[in-house]
Amino acid sequence: MADKRDYYEVLGLQKNATEDEIKKAYRKMAKQYHPDLHPGDAQAEAKFKECNEAYEVLSDPDKKSRYDRFGHAGVDPNYGAGGGFGGGFGGGGFGGMDFDLGDIFSSFFGGGFGGGQRANPNAPQRGSDVQATLSVSFEEAAKGCRKTVDVERIEVCDSCSGSGAAPGTTAQTCSECNGRGQINVTQRTMLGNMTTVKNCPKCGGKGVFISTPCSRCRGAGRYRRRTKVEVEVPAGISDRQALNIRGEGNKGVNGGPAGDLRVGIDVRPHPVFEREGYNVWLDVTVSFAQAALGAELTVPTLDGNVKYSIPAGTQPGDVFKLKDRGIPNLNGRGRGDQLVRVMVEVPKKLNERQKELLRAYAEACGETPSAGESKGGFFGKKKK
Numbered sequence: 226m227a228d229k230r231d232y233y234e235v236l237g238l239q240k241n242a243t244e245d246e247i248k249k250a251y252r253k254m255a256k257q258y259h260p261d262l263h264p265g266d267a268q269a270e271a272k273f274k275e276c277n278e279a280y281e282v283l284s285d286p287d288k289k290s291r292y293d294r295f296g297h298a299g300v301d302p303n304y305g306a307g308g309g310f311g312g313g314f315g316g317g318g319f320g321g322m323d324f325d326l327g328d329i330f331s332s333f334f335g336g337g338f339g340g341g342q343r344a345n346p347n348a349p350q351r352g353s354d355v356q357a358t359l360s361v362s363f364e365e366a367a368k369g370c371r372k373t374v375d376v377e378r379i380e381v382c383d384s385c386s387g388s389g390a391a392p393g394t395t396a397q398t399c400s401e402c403n404g405r406g407q408i409n410v411t412q413r414t415m416l417g418n419m420t421t422v423k424n425c426p427k428c429g430g431k432g433v434f435i436s437t438p439c440s441r442c443r444g445a446g447r448y449r450r451r452t453k454v455e456v457e458v459p460a461g462i463s464d465r466q467a468l469n470i471r472g473e474g475n476k477g478v479n480g481g482p483a484g485d486l487r488v489g490i491d492v493r494p495h496p497v498f499e500r501e502g503y504n505v506w507l508d509v510t511v512s513f514a515q516a517a518l519g520a521e522l523t524v525p526t527l528d529g530n531v532k533y534s535i536p537a538g539t540q541p542g543d544v545f546k547l548k549d550r551g552i553p554n555l556n557g558r559g560r561g562d563q564l565v566r567v568m569v570e571v572p573k574k575l576n577e578r579q580k581e582l583l584r585a586y587a588e589a590c591g592e593t594p595s596a597g598e599s600k601g602g603f604f605g606k607k608k609k
Contacts, residue, residue: 235254242283255493281491349482353484354486357489358491360492376451376453378474381476384439389444399425402427406425407430464491468488504563506564511539513569513572517538527552533545541569544567546563550563
């Protein structure tokens with residue numbers, strides 16, 4: 226891990242950089258090192274991957290927070306601090322395992338407070354939802370892809386199959402509450418005897434008593450672990466949209482269904498393309514001669530390079546459309562267009578021959594080159 230550069234250094238940023246500054250810096254660096262612009266350049270490809278890795282962390286508020294606190298260790302799942310929970314129980318839960326205490330205690334004690342009959346603690350309960358973030362490239366979002374996402378969730382203990390009892394043993398019905406999980410407590414008050422329902426102190430409200438708990442889950446029947454989930458990213462998805470993956474969240478209790486996994490999509494900016502709805506914008510630069518005389522251009526698209534002929538007299542800022550070359554519609558009906566904006570490049574350095582030809586062109590147009598600031602274009606009008 227020591228050989229990794231600081232992610233802020235990779236993108237040329239200060240640690241107090243805003244979200245917009247991070248995105249702009251990534252776009253600049255990605256354009257500089259994009260493999261399409263440096264075919265066969267292994268060093269440029271390595272720097273491009275480094276930029277992607279830095280942006281994936283710094284663009285995610287949760288990962289950025291952990292990185293700012295712990296450095297690379299905070300976002301590396303193979304490193305001790307990468308568990309992502311920080312603080313408490315020596316940073317590693319009980320015996321190196323992290324438990325979702327809220328979920329586990331709620332399954333033990335049931336909901337609600339006060340008198341009356343409580344919910345059956347052994348009734349099936351749905352698992353809670355889990356959230357994750359997935360970073361994809363501009364092209365992957367446009368065309369769709371299959372990706373894997375790292376998820377930390379509560380799983381059923383595979384050692385005891387969720388019973389909480391050590392292998393070879395079974396949970397016994399609690400003799401104190403006869404399996405109900407609650408006991409009635411009668412108290413004498415000035416208004417008479419009042420009976421309230423409380424969790425059984427012997428079984429903790431479970432209704433069963435485990436004499437020999439499972440060593441892996443400590444009798445909880447579940448434990449938290451990191452796993453990988455395969456995600457189908459549909460073509461046309463936008464930045465900051467979310468996918469809901471049914472049944473891939475925290476596992477349920479007592480045979481209840483699992484929660485869902487919500488995956489927020491982060492689309493990395495492209496060095497040359499910009500998205501507007503389902504359309505894609507691209508700026509192409511042509512010379513003055515190409516704009517004036519017309520030319521055949523090679524235009525990059527999401528489907529590869531295409532040929533396009535611009536007419537003579539094309540003006541700076543003119544836009545032409547490549548139909549159906551944009552982003553596929555998310556509902557599967559058609560796709561947008563690619564809009565190409567023409568930028569005319571003005572030469573900064575001319576040799577004497579080029580200057581002579583331009584002067585001749587200006588004179589043929591009834592103009593004369595001006596030595597100072599131009600009035601009315603690149604050349605001032607000839608005085609009569």
